[in-house]
Amino acid sequence: MALLEVQELEKKFGPHYALSKISLQIYPGEIHALVGENGAGKSTFIKIITGVYPQDGGRIFWSGKQEMISSPKAARELGINVVHQDRHLIPSFTGLENLFLGTDYPKRKLTRGILWSEMRQKAEKLKENLGIEIDLRKTAMEMSPPEKTLLEIMRAMMMNCRLLILDEPTASLTDKESELLFQLIHKLASQGTSIVYVSHRMDEIFRLADRITVLRNGQLAGTVNKSEADKEMIIRLMTNAEVKNSIIEKKFVPSSASSVLKVENVATKDGKVKKASLNVRQGEIVGLFGLAGSGRTELLEAIYGTRPIEKGEVHLSNKRVHKLSPRHSLDSGVILIPEERRSDALIMGMSIRENMTLPVLKQFSNGLKITDRKEKSEVAKWMEYMNVKASSSEQPIHELSGGNQQKVVFAKALLSNPVLFLCDEPTQAVDVMTRDEIHRLLKEQADKQCCVLYVSSDLKDVLDISDRIYVLHDGVTVAEFINDDVTPDQILQICYNKGKESEPAYG
Numbered sequence: 001m002a003l004l005e006v007q008e009l010e011k012k013f014g015p016h017y018a019l020s021k022i023s024l025q026i027y028p029g030e031i032h033a034l035v036g037e038n039g040a041g042k043s044t045f046i047k048i049i050t051g052v053y054p055q056d057g058g059r060i061f062w063s064g065k066q067e068m069i070s071s072p073k074a075a076r077e078l079g080i081n082v083v084h085q086d087r088h089l090i091p092s093f094t095g096l097e098n099l100f101l102g103t104d105y106p107k108r109k110l111t112r113g114i115l116w117s118e119m120r121q122k123a124e125k126l127k128e129n130l131g132i133e134i135d136l137r138k139t140a141m142e143m144s145p146p147e148k149t150l151l152e153i154m155r156a157m158m159m160n161c162r163l164l165i166l167d168e169p170t171a172s173l174t175d176k177e178s179e180l181l182f183q184l185i186h187k188l189a190s191q192g193t194s195i196v197y198v199s200h201r202m203d204e205i206f207r208l209a210d211r212i213t214v215l216r217n218g219q220l221a222g223t224v225n226k227s228e229a230d231k232e233m234i235i236r237l238m239t240n241a242e243v244k245n246s247i248i249e250k251k252f253v254p255s256s257a258s259s260v261l262k263v264e265n266v267a268t269k270d271g272k273v274k275k276a277s278l279n280v281r282q283g284e285i286v287g288l289f290g291l292a293g294s295g296r297t298e299l300l301e302a303i304y305g306t307r308p309i310e311k312g313e314v315h316l317s318n319k320r321v322h323k324l325s326p327r328h329s330l331d332s333g334v335i336l337i338p339e340e341r342r343s344d345a346l347i348m349g350m351s352i353r354e355n356m357t358l359p360v361l362k363q364f365s366n367g368l369k370i371t372d373r374k375e376k377s378e379v380a381k382w383m384e385y386m387n388v389k390a391s392s393s394e395q396p397i398h399e400l401s402g403g404n405q406q407k408v409v410f411a412k413a414l415l416s417n418p419v420l421f422l423c424d425e426p427t428q429a430v431d432v433m434t435r436d437e438i439h440r441l442l443k444e445q446a447d448k449q450c451c452v453l454y455v456s457s458d459l460k461d462v463l464d465i466s467d468r469i470y471v472l473h474d475g476v477t478v479a480e481f482i483n484d485d486v487t488p489d490q491i492l493q494i495c496y497n498k499g500k501e502s503e504p505a506y507g
């Protein structure tokens with residue numbers, strides 16, 4: 001019997017169906033992947049079965065019994081837990097405190113004092129059962145992304161989870177860290193826990209899933225056994241179109257080409273970047289790869305001017321910048337596409353149009369007022385170009401799916417005609433077609449004599465797009481490769497062999 005069965009599930013936002021007559025079953029111990037283009041309805045489905053949204057139609061059965069999942073608490077009581085991309089941990093709490101969050105701490109009968117030793121014992125037992133090595137004395141903010149994911153999975157299992165939903169769990173993990181996470185997922189499934197695995201990364205889906213459900217425009221495009229499917233078939237189900245294989249040609253930009261960015265021995269005040277040196281030339285796409293905690297985001301922030309530097313020099317177009325700041329970067333045509341785009345790149349209360357044109361309103365002014373027509377036609381052009389799925393440019397940005405928000409961030413960046421893109425995980429959470437689209441677009445920009453510094457935790461992503469690659473380890477740039485015949489292994493060897501301290505925390 002299915003653990004979870006939904007029949008003809010529906011959800012409407014205004015006149016628009018986000019989900020229409022979805023029926024599927026999840027069996028005990030099954031790893032079930034849920035895939036679909038950005039805006040296909042995956043998050044809406046998860047929100048309904050975890051009690052965040054009420055359904056507008058259809059039925060939900062749990063172990064054969066019809067249920068109304070009216071709140072997240074009701075979902076947890078049934079045994080349904082979700083680990084989100086935006087992790088739900090309290091940063092200043094220790095691992096142990098976070099683990100017991102939302103549960104009744106065990107207390108002494110008379111004094112009501114918390115029984116920490118009992119909590120520790122329970123946590124240790126769970127760690128042993130799951131084969132997890134993690135230091136629960138660390139606070140959540142001291143933990144690396146894989147450690148946080150583990151902690152959330154442990155927390156779910158603490159609550160007797162029977163259906164664990166993982167929403168893009170590998171988004172900021174490297175291949176090796178992901179591989180270890182997969183082992184844990186298999187272990188959970190073999191112990192009887194059902195897994196719903198949401199991801200845009202096809203390799204992982206085929207590596208992990210028993211069955212794959214594809215959503216398209218809020219409808220069920222199909223559920224298939226992995227053994228009977230291949231990537232092309234899944235993409236066809238997602239898009240209803242033939243697969244285009246786009247390979248980005250790498251180019252060799254000679255060292256005599258004019259330098260747009262030069263970073264020399266930069267160290268940040270907080271010590272996250274210790275000694276970084278690199279250069280990016282006109283027309284070039286340069287990848288920056290490192291494990292979680294290597295300082296890749298921090299280096300981009302230092303260059304952009306949001307993370308103070310203590311030592312070293314940054315030169316833009318051969319001029320040393322003495323006072324790095326976001327204002328100076330914007331004025332110099334440097335754009336940062338941040339990893340935390342929801343909080344750092346978009347204003348959730350504003351519309352798509354307002355978000356896109358806010359930094360460049362001057363472009364649309366005739367000296368006296370903003371010319372609406374010009375603004376709207378530019379916005380429409382970029383929305384079409386980026387294939388943003390929305391009811392209109394006036395739709396509030398918070399109503400868009402995660403991937404469509406990412407597309408708006410890109411469109412906004414393009415509107416300001418940058419000379420240098422600093423991209424931090426730009427393809428995170430976007431579907432495979434949009435990933436190719438973003439690559440193509442950056443390539444086009446580079447061909448127009450712009451240039452790109454590209455950070456991604458997905459090594460394949462870096463190898464697919466970059467002309468040259470720097471490797472960052474513990475805040476230090478330790479290697480540089482021309483991306484002609486360099487292999488993923490060569491790069492990972494450097495990352496892992498440079499220091500044992502960056503070993504991921506799995507047992």
Ligand SMILES: Nc1ncnc2c1ncn2[C@@H]1O[C@H](COP(=O)(O)OP(=O)(O)OP(=O)(O)O)[C@@H](O)[C@H]1O
Nearest residue numbers: 013018038039040041042043044399400401402403
């Ligand atoms: N609160 C809301 N108000 C209005 N429309 C919404 C709301 N939440 C989602 N939608 C719409 O419902 C549709 C499905 O969105 P959903 O977030 O479920 O997609 P998704 O498959 O999870 O996409 P992604 O891969 O980009 O995260 C989209 O068209 C989205 O704009």
